[in-house]
Amino acid sequence: MSKRVSSKRRRPTTQPSSSGETASVDDDGGVEASSVDSLGFRGEALHSLAQLSDLVIDTMSMSATSGVTLTHSVETNTTTVSASVTRTSHGTTVSSSNLFARFPVRRGELQRTKKKQLQDTIQLIKQYALSRPDVKLILQHRLDAADGAVVTLVSTSGSGDLQRSLGEAYGGRIVGSMMHVHWASLPHCEVSGYIAPVGGGRTTSDMQVFALDGRVVDLPKLAKTLHDTFLEAHPNAAQRTCPAYFLSLKTDGTAAYDVNLAPNKRRVLLQLEREWVEALRREALRMFKTSTDAMEITAATKNAVARDLARADERRLSLTLTPVSATSHAQVILSADRRSGSDSLQPSGSLRKRERDDGAPLGLGMSLPPDRRLLLDDDDDRDVEVTSNSVVDTGAEEEGDEQMIVTDEGLLDYYLHRRTARFESRFPDLSSLPASMVTEGASQSVESVEQSSGNKKNKTTTKGGNKPKKISKSINAQTDDELNQMLHKTDFEKMEIHGQFNHGFIVASLGEDLYIIDQHASDEKFNYEQLCQKYVARPQPLVKPIRVAMEADEALLALERAAELRAHGFIVQRPPDHDGAPGGSNNLAVTVASVPILPYDTVVPQDVCELTAQLLQYQSIVRPLKAVWHSMATKACRSSIMIGAVLNDKMMRTIVDHLGTLDQPWNCPHGRPTLRYLGSLATFRDDHQRID
Template sequence: LPSSEPANAIKAIDRKSVHQICSGQVVLNLGTAVKELVENSLDAGATNLEIKLKDYGAELIEVSDNGSGVEEANFQGLTLKHYTSKIQEFSDLIHVETFGFRGEALSSLCALSDVTIFTCHKSAKVGTRLVFDHNGKITQKTPYPRQQGTTVSIQQLFYTLPVRHKEFQRNIKKEYGKMVQILQAYCIVSKGVRINCTNQIGQGKKSPVVSTTGSPNLKENIGAVFGQKQLQSLIPFVQLPPSEAVCEEYGLNTTNTPQNFYRITGFISRCDHGVGRSATDRQFFFINQRPCDPAKVSKLVNEVYHLYNKHQYPFVVLNICVDSECVDVNVTPDKRQILLQEEKLLLAILKTSLIEMFGRDVNKLDVNQKLLDIAGNLKRTLPEETEKPQVEVLPDSKTQNPSSHGSEIMTLARLRESFSLPQMTDSNLQSPKRVKRQHSYPRQLPSFYTTLSPVNSRKAALSKESESESKMPATSRYLRKLEDNTDSGFSSTSAESDVGYNMQEDESCSERATNSSSEEISNSKEELQNECLEIVGLSEKSLECDVQFLGTVHKLNQVEDWNNPKNLSQVASSSSPRKKYFKSKADDLKADLSSKEKNTKHHLANVDVLVEIKKKTVPLEFSMKVLAEKVKKVIQQQKKRTETQNYRRFKAKISPGENKVAEDELRKEISKEMFAKMEIIGQFNLGFIIAKLNSDLFIIDQHATDEKYNFEMLQQHTVLQGQKLIAPQNLNLTAVNETVLIENLEIFRKNGFDFVIDENAPVTQRVKLISLPTSKNWTFGPQDIDELIFMLSDCPGVMCRPSRVRQMFASRACRKSVMIGTALNIQEMKKLVTHMGEIEHPWNCPHGRPTMRHIVSLDLIS
């Protein structure tokens, strides 16, 4: 029902609320807050940045620089919304080269935290301390001694938004890890800038997070952030023009592609196995020195790398230089999503260059003799050799580039490009464009057929309906005709407007349909009356009611031309549409039929008839006992129906192709408490346990079940013994990885690793390995430490194992478990089944074999 209350007036939101709402969309997390402050310092021309965090940034974020400082005339606008010195109008965005330009960061930080700024401009004799309120207005202004530059202090980030603040504190270590990764990008790309970040927990000692030396060299910055060990695995990116094959893949015309549109520099790790990383945690992309997240570029780099190293991801640092008018950085609040012109050209350049770089070193064949025939032409190699991505050949003089006489290595893609065109004759030559046009013809045919389909489908539907209705009983056929005529006659206009049929075709079709229906109605009248009386089950004598037709029959009598749809619509509109008044006695049906037959000889549609019925009051016998019995019977029927539905709770077959479906069913229907309630039927074939739960039978693999239980117990309780090293080994970890390792020392020790920590040593040199886990033929090394650090950076404090330790436990659990062929008594089988309810994942053994499957429901058999 429509509300009687007046609608709320549309009013402007107050400025304070608008400020809070918008600020929460600019500063999204800890990483964004630190990023904005670092960008401000870099835009101010700073060469030395100090970033101090307390409790991972939850208590305090402080960024100090030696930039130009802020003049006193700009103090008022420093933290106001959309106040900036970078641009004055929208057109300035085309040529903007600074990181910030919107004037939103400091204003948003004021709304979300307590902000204090210490600044000293080169023209000022003494610095100034400024305290701001949540609206960005200065509340305190006092002299403060400091050198030229600016310090921004952020306390209690997000405390003005209680829900976000609580979530921020709960996930502070994850936020901290993401912030460090963002900061690493600025450390790499900022040449000639010394950046140092520290973190202090409580009243403890400051621990370094990341540090650079201010080198003007990109490679040295990478070494300062990730260590010299990472540099040994890198190769410089060499940009090449896109090949014809790659241009065709991206739909580019090689003749019209702009030259020198993009200039790409950087480094990427070699594709040798063991050189890459287990995740994409060290991939940094920049556009004009601005850190960003280009999804398509990242995806392409990883896809090409996986062609040569399927199991790892590359370390990537790529800076893409392009004219500023071809870039749109004003897309998202954090400016991480950037739009580019000629993006397909960029992808084509990257793909061609990466394939050429990786192809030089991977699968290179050392051939002793030049592959030449007697005439001096290129000789066809064996199939095994041609399938390699790289072969060492002496190219034909016709196809060799004069400028590359010293290079004897060519990829197969280059060979195919060189030899494909000369081998094609004029008779079978066909351009790619012509082939595409031929393939595009069938795509236009369905639209032609769909224009013909409505009429044909309508005729087919009419013929099918007439066939099906001829088999119906007279009563149902008559009622079906009345219903169809009522619906189609009174809503034909809307049907035509919806489907779009031709009016003349629709009228002709409806005429044929309604003529046939009126004939059937007149022929089956007698049969209808008898059937109606039998259905109702009452005799004519027992029916006593006075029926008065109110208005509608009179209007039916006034209709002369029943073939005119306008008259029908008028009658239909006079009564309430789509309502049906049913009469429950046979006299009503007789009177209704006879009056309709007389007044509507050319019966096209059934019109609703409003009936007024005078009823007699008849006393009924009632018994609560009978009612209670009926309710009890209904409940029992519902219970039986529910049990019948439960017969088919498990529908998956026992086959390898349906393992996932079967596992999902078991996880949904079987809880851990149910394993203890299972009844042991016996052992089958000395390898499987048959158990019964209610009316369901299950088959359980005795070896797989026991293996999974033993595996999880080993995972939880085993402390691996370590083997001491003769001399401590330096791990060359980054500052962040050192922090993760130090905070989770107990988990490393449970895995058999032990370290010595030297707090006074420089960053990346504080942790040294003194013990490695050993177990018979299993050996472990620093790569397992890296894997553990990566796992703990996502889930700090959670017990986890390296993949090779898991493999060792799986092998040990397999050997100590009950084997296939071992006879078990009832108590032993019950123990194995009960153990399944005590483990975390009872559905598969460590090697992937299923532990149990549903056989049959006994209710279906009985």
Template sequence: MKDESRCRIRQLDEATIGRIAAGEVVERPASVVKELCENALDAGASVIDIRISSSEGRITGITVTDDGCGMNPEEARLAFFRHATSKIREIDDLPACTTLGFRGEALASIAAVSRVTLTTREKGTAVISGTRLVNTGGTMSGAEEAGCPAGTSITVEDLFYNTPARRKFQRSRAAEIARITGTVERLVITHPAIAFRLTVDGRERLAVPGGGSLYDAIIHLFGLDLAEGLVQVSADGEHVGVRGYLSVPDISRTNPYQIYLSVNSRPISSRLLISAVRDAYGTLLPGDRYPVAFLDFLIPGTDIDVNVHPAKREVRFSHEHDVLAEITALLKEALSSRVLIPGKDAGAAAQVAAGDTLTPVRYRPPDSGTTGVREPPVREQLLTGRQLRLTGSRLPLHGLQEHEPGRIPELRVIGQLGNLYILCSTPDDNLLLIDQHAAHERILYEQIGSWPAFRDCAQELIEPVVIRLSPREADLFSVALPLLKQEGFLIEPFGPQAWAIRTVPVTLGKTADPDTVREIVAELIAPGFPRGSDAAEHLRKIVACRGAVKAGAVLSPEQCDQLIRQLRTTENPYTCPHGRPTMVVFARKKLDELFRRT
């Protein structure tokens, strides 16, 4: 007789299965908003209203209301069952499925870890009353008739009440709201004809009227300045079609956070697709820069698999290599046929997008000029001089007392290579190359760290820099405001989703470049930016980088000597704050060997 008590494998009960499955679909409040909004879109909604409530630093309620087809009482009850869906009937329907959802998991997963109230009435019927159902932790706890408009409204409360570990590891209220805003932004971009409204604690964060095009949605979310710097893309290949907009090379970011991609109007995350988009620019962008992009890839359903990720954020392609290569080729063609390198008026790209003609501006490499150290233009010389005087002054920075004389030998400046490297010879006839930007970045970084208070070294701008952010960026920026104030930035609201920056760290000067300030903000709100005590340290590295002598700046012989003298005063003259070397030496003996001198 078999001893059942010795069997170590058990079949889990339904409640446990439900909570485990919910963890795959519902990671955080933004996941709830995504799933409910996608259900609303699949239901044919033209208006979607999202309301968020919070208390004591966390999100306490989420309500998504739509004017879609609604449900009758029987459908409403079935909606809470796992794998109950109106999208497909059998597995063979999946390749032809065009809806955002298809598994029938969303509502069941949400209800398994929260208290859900569903109110719905079917559209186009003579029935005047709707249905209200309450489901707590996966168990139906209330059902009644209710007066309501056609469509569906779902309220989620006490999220993760029965999974305390998941609740504990949620991020701050501001961070979670920023994620929700980002989720809604992506849905607005992929469905610009739909009206969206997002309110948080009664305050409107995002409102898009719908009925417009992708270009209208971009203007609404990101402003006209960005939209005018975009090039329209509409191209078809053998395996993929591409629709959307790309930024001209003048507009770029330090990371790919503003590359918005979708496949058949489904927002997705894909490093491979981001790489394909970036590759289309080739040498039009520096290797560490990314464009701004809003692109939808049209691929037959039989050639993709969207059932590879619990939250449907990833897809697989049956002809992956061909699809990626074709995307790069189509985008490269779009860029080269419109604007290769834009002029000062980036808005010209918008004219091209609208169908106007524009002669492409071709790139011409700068004249390398003479060798050695040449005199820079007056304006450039003044900027470099100001940067070096700042780090060479004694107050408020520490004095120029050399650390351990002899660590850097006496050097004779030979010239400048590519406006990047200072060429020097040592007393031993070795060749030493100094990266001018990395060296000055190290000097600035150490001096900034010696200031008693970073804000005491703030500089008022002659003309305030005004930046406009998308709703998601604005939410993330609000989290960073205390840190920025602590580090010398004076920032004031300047209209909807806009801020005026009036003071900056003195390293950035009295006339800070708006693009420089925008880049600092972009790094602050980018995914992966450290929080807590590491945030201030990281920000100082960014400011040192932005305030340092630029790669490509022409230095006079005196300025080269001045930079070397300042580098000698640092505690670590060998690397920049990011760990790159500031100098490289080529020994005379090695050079002789290369020329076979013995």
């Protein structure tokens, strides 16, 4: 920029056409057309900005030793040049203040919509940061015009790496959810960048950026192609979502295009637009289809499952500290539900009061400190007291609550692990308990009682138990490569069926991974794809043909491709009063003599425009009407296995095997997932062994 603003300028930079090819004007203001190599809006940016605000340009060219400050006055339409006392480095700084100050109406509109204008500016700077990752961009906002704090909204390093610029502009989370693409099949053009796979769409189109040779541009036909292929790969569940992408198009110098159509130069005319659309559709469809062939089970998913198990485990335990008299011994009470008579804690006289020496350890445990009583509440009615002195029955016959006093820390830990299990009729001998039962979690629980011996306040809840800690440790010990995995369509036939849950879900496993499969959604998706494959449009003749207005090119194309439209149930004809005049108004309409008949939807003659739009853009009909999608999905839903149906082993095996034959088995046509990851069998098996 410093090279453009030099002392050799014949006219000030704030004058019209002073910073482009038309800057070399003669004294009369004329321009030599032969000296201009291109057409367009040249040299108008600074001039326009100077007319709308107070403009100050502080510049220092590469060959100069001092800076120059240019101040433009709108009232006198003059530019004052003075020596800059603050400029010490080469470059140019353009400062604009009091925007629209001389235009009250536009100034008021700016004040009213300032928040929206700021958001639009942020999005624009982010887009330019992706189009030119080699340029350092910083956007700062002052909260108060006087002395408010300055907040940095966008900051890029200018490293030249698109991935890094994407992370700096939109955040690392966006980078992690996108796939890198490089497509070289477009004629005289290479496409590279990042695009979100199926399932990663957004509700808005704010993250759709095209950069053509480093310039942010709007390419509506290419954008519509990506949107249509996105819906085609995931038609019904993603109809209300938009794909997110940041794509850079680099031509080889032979692809002709014109950007001089609008002052912002975002509108572009492409000579090879049709070829680019076809090639982009093939590449995008291949990429989207590939992303639906497998489902990724990430480390975050597995960690979330582990955390849910841990939280559920912690909720089952509540260690309550209750003050007792100073002369009593510390007691730990484990409460459990009153079950049936067979689950009673009265083991036919096998429980007896056992005495031991005061303070002596029993088995693997150690004596508990006095003056404290620890209550373990499991939303139950039965109590088991663990003290440091004895093992006694505390009068279950009198109170109706069966209580038993057990001594030993290992036995305390044993009961902590059995909190969700049904109590056995006998306690195991303390000598038979393994040393592993004296775990860190129980030790910490007992230590918390010792440390709070002086506290006489309300009861204190302490999160305890070993299972949450073990889950966290086992998950953290694994690497992301071990936790991340892909579930492919071919894996369904390898799954082992364990049974049906709640008459609505199939429990299956693949190796050590446990899944729950929705029987209705799975059967619905199979029926849906079968109906779509077998669908043949049945035309319903109309009593009177309906005239449908179209654009001239669409009407001509519909008449030329009438056979393809007939295959989809529409019979289009030339209007009967058509006079054949190429410029006549009849060229803007066709008559529709039949429409397809569907079981759950009604198709109107105007729906033929949906198919002609595909013919105009893709030169073929790439997908049926949206009404066909909805009708097939409704029919598949109502004819599928419902929730509540009892399935035998053969039926469950058939449903799971069918998922492996589908084009996209991960959700039903209405978006309901067909399966969910439950967790690792190793974790469940370990928990079960501890309970047993």
